Amino acid sequence: MTRQMSGARMIVEALKDQGVEVIFGYPGGAVLPIYDEIFQQNDIRHILVRHEQGAVHAAEGYARSTGKPGVVLVTSGPGATNAVTGMTDALMDSIPLVVLTGQVPTFMIGNDAFQEADTVGITRPCTKHNWLVKDTNRLAETIHQAFHIATTGRPGPVLVDIPKDVQFATAAYTGPKAARVSHYQPRLKGDPDRILTLVEMIETAERPIFYTGGGVINSGPRASALLRDLVAATGFPLTSTLMGLGAYPASGKSWLGMLGMHGLVEANLAMHGCDVMINIGARFDDRITGRIADFSPKSRKAHIDIDQSSLNKVVHTEVPILGDVSSVLEDLLAVWKARGSKTNAAAVKKWWMQIEQWKKTRCLAYTASPRIIKPQYALERLQALTAGHDRYITTEVGQHQMWAAQYLGFEAPNRWMTSGGLGTMGYGLPASIGVQIAHPDALVINVAGEASFLMNMQEMGTAVQYRLPVKQFIMNNERLGMVRQWQELLHGERYSQSWSEALPDFVKLAEAFGAKGMQCSDPADLDDAIMEMINHDGPVIFDCLVEKHENCFPMIPSGEPHNKMILSDGMVGGAISESGAVLV
Amino acid sequence: MSPLKIKKGSSRHSAYDLRDPNADVIETHTLGVIVDNEAGVLARVIGLFSGRGYNIESLTVAEIDHLGHRSRITIVTTGTPQVIEQIKAQLGRIIPVHEVHDLTVEGPTVERELALFKVAGKGDARIEALRLAEIFRANVVDSTLESFVFEMTGTSEKIDAFAELMRPLGLSDIARTGVAALSRGMA
Numbered sequence: 105m106t107r108q109m110s111g112a113r114m115i116v117e118a119l120k121d122q123g124v125e126v127i128f129g130y131p132g133g134a135v136l137p138i139y140d141e142i143f144q145q146n147d148i149r150h151i152l153v154r155h156e157q158g159a160v161h162a163a164e165g166y167a168r169s170t171g172k173p174g175v176v177l178v179t180s181g182p183g184a185t186n187a188v189t190g191m192t193d194a195l196m197d198s199i200p201l202v203v204l205t206g207q208v209p210t211f212m213i214g215n216d217a218f219q220e221a222d223t224v225g226i227t228r229p230c231t232k233h234n235w236l237v238k239d240t241n242r243l244a245e246t247i248h249q250a251f252h253i254a255t256t257g258r259p260g261p262v263l264v265d266i267p268k269d270v271q272f273a274t275a276a277y278t279g280p281k282a283a284r285v286s287h288y289q290p291r292l293k294g295d296p297d298r299i300l301t302l303v304e305m306i307e308t309a310e311r312p313i314f315y316t317g318g319g320v321i322n323s324g325p326r327a328s329a330l331l332r333d334l335v336a337a338t339g340f341p342l343t344s345t346l347m348g349l350g351a352y353p354a355s356g357k358s359w360l361g362m363l364g365m366h367g368l369v370e371a372n373l374a375m376h377g378c379d380v381m382i383n384i385g386a387r388f389d390d391r392i393t394g395r396i397a398d399f400s401p402k403s404r405k406a407h408i409d410i411d412q413s414s415l416n417k418v419v420h421t422e423v424p425i426l427g428d429v430s431s432v433l434e435d436l437l438a439v440w441k442a443r444g445s446k447t448n449a450a451a452v453k454k455w456w457m458q459i460e461q462w463k464k465t466r467c468l469a470y471t472a473s474p475r476i477i478k479p480q481y482a483l484e485r486l487q488a489l490t491a492g493h494d495r496y497i498t499t500e501v502g503q504h505q506m507w508a509a510q511y512l513g514f515e516a517p518n519r520w521m522t523s524g525g526l527g528t529m530g531y532g533l534p535a536s537i538g539v540q541i542a543h544p545d546a547l548v549i550n551v552a553g554e555a556s557f558l559m560n561m562q563e564m565g566t567a568v569q570y571r572l573p574v575k576q577f578i579m580n581n582e583r584l585g586m587v588r589q590w591q592e593l594l595h596g597e598r599y600s601q602s603w604s605e606a607l608p609d610f611v612k613l614a615e616a617f618g619a620k621g622m623q624c625s626d627p628a629d630l631d632d633a634i635m636e637m638i639n640h641d642g643p644v645i646f647d648c649l650v651e652k653h654e655n656c657f658p659m660i661p662s663g664e665p666h667n668k669m670i671l672s673d674g675m676v677g678g679a680i681s682e683s684g685a686v687l688v
Numbered sequence: 689m690s691p692l693k694i695k696k697g698s699s700r701h702s703a704y705d706l707r708d709p710n711a712d713v714i715e716t717h718t719l720g721v722i723v724d725n726e727a728g729v730l731a732r733v734i735g736l737f738s739g740r741g742y743n744i745e746s747l748t749v750a751e752i753d754h755l756g757h758r759s760r761i762t763i764v765t766t767g768t769p770q771v772i773e774q775i776k777a778q779l780g781r782i783i784p785v786h787e788v789h790d791l792t793v794e795g796p797t798v799e800r801e802l803a804l805f806k807v808a809g810k811g812d813a814r815i816e817a818l819r820l821a822e823i824f825r826a827n828v829v830d831s832t833l834e835s836f837v838f839e840m841t842g843t844s845e846k847i848d849a850f851a852e853l854m855r856p857l858g859l860s861d862i863a864r865t866g867v868a869a870l871s872r873g874m875a
């Protein structure tokens with residue numbers, strides 16, 4: 105039996121059949137028929153954002169914290185172009201999104217019609233795939249394919265552009281089962297020979313390290329569980345990228361902390377000095393590797409990734425394994441156990457002794473102050489006071505983001521939402537909204553910088569409208585802090601345009617939106633203030649006035665190897681020895 | 689560990705490492721790419737090359753299976769071995785791409801290109817052009833009293849060579865299709 109219906113209704117039907125519970129969107133002329141259908145049903149909840157960029161980041165937060173795809177609905181022209189940053193962000197961080205855009209009627213395409221933009225053209229480079237649907241008969245099927253492609257293989261954003269006449273026209277609905285399966289069926293199982301080679305490497309490694317990334321989280325909770333088994337059974341140390349935090353617990357015995365440009369000394373030195381590196385779902389990003397030529401020079405490297413193009417893209421690896429992290433780890437564990445669960449325990453013990461030495465650097469130590477809230481202190485307190493909660497953290501981009509990654513501990517995957525690949529200021533507030541929608545009873549905190557917060561602060565309206573108790577913890581240094589840090593260290597202290605001038609009164613701003621506003625500037629008051637924020641049943645803007653000129657360390661300047669780090673302000677500005685000088 | 693001391697204000701450390709680690713051997717490869725013949729597929733392929741800074745020496749595309757909606761794109765590209773591997777992997781990520789063949793590594797291939805040459809001239813030059821065309825097995829597909837259009841199929845090198853010879857004889861226009869290629873034998 106075929107069911108005839110309008111394209112607009114078909115969209116809603118297809119979303120329901122895909123199990124969609126919530127969409128983030130903003131209406132306009134080219135999507136009015138769809139909004140009409142949304143009005144006439146109750147299965148799918150629509151969250152009205154205040155700017156389409158907010159819709160996409162909210163959907164990212166939803167997706168990242170649930171493992172389900174995020175769904176966005178926006179109008180043609182400016183609606184679509186406003187969504188571009190979010191889609192690029194999702195592409196870089198492999199977040200599954202299905203973005204539906206309205207388009208001018210098919211017969212007007214190409215005429216520079218009102219609110220026409222070449223949406224598929226503009227978004228081709230920032231989606232995993234996109235479609236312009238010109239025939240209502242193809243609409244439902246295309247939406248089902250869109251979900252398939254967004255969520256399988258390396259996840260990512262997809263876009264379906266739907267002209268208004270296609271929404272009005274009637275055709276037979278195609279259900280998900282009847283939809284033609286796309287030939288896109290990424291391979292999940294790793295090559296057994298290569299897995300065996302990796303097992304042999306694990307058995308003999310003297311100075312091994314696991315280097316894990318967002319791919320572990322994208323692969324699902326089972327991947328994290330298997331990773332934990334593998335790490336516990338081998339006793340090897342583990343470090344993670346920014347995107348991978350939480351896959352292995354921060355309280356775990358093997359945890360070395362984050363690596364990379366602002367990673368911990370022990371993590372970076374272990375990467376530099378290891379003899380076997382096992383990359384699981386990370387991509388040798390330039391914020392991680394530093395100078396490629398000096399990246400972990402003495403190690404044999406294995407790399408597990410679901411994306412063929414990530415293998416051997418930047419760093420040549422001896423054992424590239426194409427496959428899904430869960431599947432590969434499962435096979436790996438089976439083979440390794442069948443061969444007797446061997447490791448070179450004596451050598452690994454020595455390696456750990458070396459690592460313990462490096463840990464003594466206590467690279468995250470900072471000079472506390474009785475008068476001024478140090479940003480590190482603020483995060484230590486936030487960690488201490490929220491660790492027992494069912495807690496989700498989002499961030500904006502800048503120093504506060506790196507400090508959050510360094511000082512907050514994540515025990516489970518999907519608890520840490522941050523813009524890694526694109527580094528999008530303005531991500532955190534809308535992302536926190538998406539997370540809170542998915543987890544209504546959880547404690548959701550956006551660790552923000554004052555400058556980033558301003559980029560999408562209109563979304564406070566969304567938080568208030570839907571009574572989302574998101575906590576905006578602004579580490580207000582009145583600076584574009586990360587830019588200021590680079591200018592101080594590398595551009596002669598010429599602070600070009602890195603001041604946050606004419607800031608709003610954040611307490612009044614909160615109140616203007618109908619939220620609670622708080623300010624804290626005294627370290628002695630901080631604990632009580634944080635508790636007040638947590639206990640408030642509603643959205644809060646917490647204006648935490650922190651030290652303005654604190655720098656984020658450790659830091660590996662771009663182009664330096666892992667064993668060259670700036671550890672503190674004291675190391676900057678001194679005489680440079682020949683060997684320590686910049687190697688350009 | 690050697691702690692890094694940097695001089696304040698040395699902007700040689702930019703936000704990126706500015707040295708290109710890949711400046712080594714450049715190879716030329718011919719790729720055969722089978723795609724769904726759908727709107728935008730060529731734009732995806734070309735956008736990949738421009739967006740990621742890969743080279744296109746030549747690119748041809750045409751439908752090869754009308755019922756199956758398949759087209760074959762033949763791309764001649766250059767790059768370091770690592771870049772060539774990346775190009776293939778990146779092409780493989782494009783959803784409507786079904787197969788990516790590196791004809792250069794898969795074994796011996798036949799590579800052919802078609803070209804049209806317009807040569808205008810009178811007297812000896814005209815006779816010489818015709819004589820050379822015969823040697824090169826180029827066909828005359830159009831002629832006026834003062835011009836020829838030659839058609840030639842062959843390797844790109846042969847077409848280059850013929851073009852060089854025609855230049856002093858009044859060559860006024862060339863149209864080339866770019867390379868079409870297949871592997872030899874049954875493979």
Ligand SMILES: Cc1ncc(C[n+]2csc(CCOP(=O)(O)OP(=O)(O)O)c2C)c(N)n1
Nearest residue numbers: 502503504527529553554555556584585586
């Ligand atoms: C949309 C966008 N524009 C510019 C940048 C460059 N940028 C990176 S960090 C930063 C400063 C962020 O300031 P703030 O949000 O106050 O955070 P802080 O570094 O002070 O903690 C800037 C401008 C960016 N990442 N994103």
Ligand SMILES: [Mg+2]
Nearest residue numbers: 553554583585
């Ligand atoms: Mg700031």
